[in-house]
Amino acid sequence: RYDKVRDHEEVGMVTGLAWTAVGGVTLEIEAVSMPGNGKLQLTGQLGDVMKESAQTGVSYIRSMAKELGINEDFYKNLDIHLHIPEGAIPKDGPSAGITMTTAILSLLTHQPVPQYIAMTGEITLTGRVLPVGGIKEKVLAAHRAGITTVILPKENERDLEEIEKNVRKNLQFILVENMKEVIKAVF
Amino acid sequence: RYDKVRDHEEVGMVTGLAWTAVGGVTLEIEAVSMPGNGKLQLTGQLGDVMKESAQTGVSYIRSMAKELGINEDFYKNLDIHLHIPEGAIPKDGPSAGITMTTAILSLLTHQPVPQYIAMTGEITLTGRVLPVGGIKEKVLAAHRAGITTVILPKENERDLEEIEKNVRKNLQFILVENMKEVIKAVF
Amino acid sequence: RYDKVRDHEEVGMVTGLAWTAVGGVTLEIEAVSMPGNGKLQLTGQLGDVMKESAQTGVSYIRSMAKELGINEDFYKNLDIHLHIPEGAIPKDGPSAGITMTTAILSLLTHQPVPQYIAMTGEITLTGRVLPVGGIKEKVLAAHRAGITTVILPKENERDLEEIEKNVRKNLQFILVENMKEVIKAVF
Amino acid sequence: RYDKVRDHEEVGMVTGLAWTAVGGVTLEIEAVSMPGNGKLQLTGQLGDVMKESAQTGVSYIRSMAKELGINEDFYKNLDIHLHIPEGAIPKDGPSAGITMTTAILSLLTHQPVPQYIAMTGEITLTGRVLPVGGIKEKVLAAHRAGITTVILPKENERDLEEIEKNVRKNLQFILVENMKEVIKAVF
Amino acid sequence: RYDKVRDHEEVGMVTGLAWTAVGGVTLEIEAVSMPGNGKLQLTGQLGDVMKESAQTGVSYIRSMAKELGINEDFYKNLDIHLHIPEGAIPKDGPSAGITMTTAILSLLTHQPVPQYIAMTGEITLTGRVLPVGGIKEKVLAAHRAGITTVILPKENERDLEEIEKNVRKNLQFILVENMKEVIKAVF
């Protein structure tokens, strides 16, 4: 059902790529903010590693707020809720790190992310982007869904060789080592 | 025992549709509010997925409050309790998402939902309505209970073909892609 | 040991009826209030369903406070403790819903419930009374204990036919569909 | 090691009686209070039923404070810690209810309980004293330890007949139906 | 590695004695305080009984503060952290009660405990010292480590007879019934 690119871009929504038992899939990650006091809510049957990954992304943003041009006090005045449908399917792993972080940044900067972009990559507290698994399957899923730009960890560059030329030539790949390069690519 | 439509409409009450081991059933979802400070209480032996689904609905409302014509501060001044009888029967899954969200909206806008309407559909944070399972069984249960209007996810449209004509012609189906279409249909 | 009716009525005490492996029993439900800030304490080895049932009763009272003639602020100034002896016996199920709600209402209105009344029934958030199991066994236990009036869900009316005439003629049955009928019957 | 009566009485200390796999034993229950804000700490490897029993005793005292001549605000200004040595031995059951309640009352009224008194009995929220098991074994343990007065639930009166005359004549039994009778007997 | 007495005394550090599957060992118990608000942190893989034992010691100190010459408000202005290395080894039981209590008292009175003293004993809320197991093994471990003074529960006196004379004559034993005797011996 997540096979097709959305027909529009929307603040707080970013397309991720997951690797499941039945192959790669695209994931529509959604984040909203509300007047509040700094609560971070994570739903969609996310496992511990995925929750820690989201928390790591939030701390990256909080500790870099000034440099990222974000109001340093956002954390005191907002509650943030991040949800990944379908709500009944368990999800885990660190590979949605940069996607979740981008969704929250989209919210906080009020800038949408183009709907033809998908991404995957583990994030660390200081914004480093670490390699992840399932690149081939994820890229195929992105291609099937009509995605035209895929953001990947630089350290996964070699994994692209396994993908057939036909698919590769229809996609633009952006290889990143740091969250700042993700930001530059999507906003 | 939930076989018959209520004889009146009441603020905070909405009829949902569930799919159980023994077929489809109707569920009377109830929500009340009390002077409080933003606590959300969920009872009726609801599983994790169902609780996350209710929380997602609440965040949808909170983040859209202004647009939905709801006092943005409702969350600071009220406690909300949502209960699904029968209290001893375990319930789970995301398919009551739009029903629970509608019950809370009914509360907050003081508008009842007509008792002859039933609905099913997963909700996301941004109000998208995702398809759910068991459409045929759920529609039959609605029909047996005397429901005349059923709200379903647009993506479940094809599932209606499995239902026999006799039943179908006695029901009005409203297919929705977004929570806003649910709101337009019931209030 | 709970075989005999108490010899007096007392604010906060109401007799319930439970259905156990060894037949029906009467339960003395007790509630007390203390200066506090809205804490609800539930003891007596109550299971999850029973705790949710008590919480549902409290929310019914809180959301209806004005209509029930109760100070709307009671929840801010009191702690309520509800206990069901014997403390070592695990108890569960929704059928003490109206009994627990009545005990708390007795506390809040300072009106005792006559000791010759016993009751059983599931309560919902909006005060509907739903049918419960074990009616025959519960009525026999009430009769043995010297109870003269039994309050039951209207939907359980047919279950009374299973009880032998001899017992039935010595008891007054009050069949209720809504908590308001319980209130009218006991205060 | 708890075989002998203490050589003095002390505020906050009361001797209980427990029934274990190896027979009856005496238990020295200790309670202390500290400037605080109403926290109740329970240690000594107490099981759930025993903890609920202590909480029930505290709520009895709080809801009856005025009548018992205790400063109604004690709960706001004190933390209470109740501990039952030996700390490594798991303990459970409701039968220390009146003993724990008496220990806390001793603290709050600054009156010691004579060291030659031991007691056993379940307490309810309204101060009723319910019967408990193991009376014979508990009384023998009290006698061995040098106790001269044993407080028991009135409903356990018949259990005293099982105890041999020789032991019985050396002990004074106080049979109680309500916590107020315990209070009258010990202070 | 804990085989040798420290070469100096230090506020907050006290040597305990534990009895493990492989014999007796000495334990360096450490406590530090920080500006805070009364939080007690316990680390070093301590089991439930050991944590309750530390809490019992803290309540003893809090309830006796005035008598012990300690600022009654310490609990409001400090956080206390007690840690028992080695951090990966699970520890449990009540026998470090007086040692943990002494470490915290050392902190609060700014008085070190001489490094040639080791101790073992269960503490109760009112400061009673109860007997513990493994006396022989613990004393041997103390001796091997170069300890010269061992504080033990009075009720363990008889256990000293099992220790060979050669060891006994090189150690001073202080037998205690109450925490006050421990305090007199170490400060």
Added chain:
Amino acid sequence: RYDKVRDHEEVGMVTGLAWTAVGGVTLEIEAVSMPGNGKLQLTGQLGDVMKESAQTGVSYIRSMAKELGINEDFYKNLDIHLHIPEGAIPKDGPSAGITMTTAILSLLTHQPVPQYIAMTGEITLTGRVLPVGGIKEKVLAAHRAGITTVILPKENERDLEEIEKNVRKNLQFILVENMKEVIKAVF
């Protein structure tokens, strides 16, 4: 992937050494701070012992703040998040104690730790450094990664003899007994 030394030093990042089923590895420990109120967040699938080790390091810093030249109030005004990638790999044990403590000290003093330094050692509350396992494997991993200086517990000195000369001569070893020696070595 963590085989190579970073190409630069950065405040809050310190290289640790871990011993896994497949040999030694280097770990990039990262810490960031944010305006906050003293929350310590620990992510990267850290086990209980490792979390207690981080808490012990934080308490060491808090209780020594003045002596370490750190603003004593840091704990009231900052949240600290420490993360150890890769986020999906479970990690445990006390041997990253000095590394995590150093990362937080780097943050609080705004001084980076040279990227060619790696370290391992258990920390206690008073700053003692205790020996750890896997020294040989850890040193080899450090060497492979291009580390030139390894900080180790003094009590592990003998373990260095097992490492072949060829490796040893290319590395500087700093043997420490106390956290203060680590601080002197890295800042």
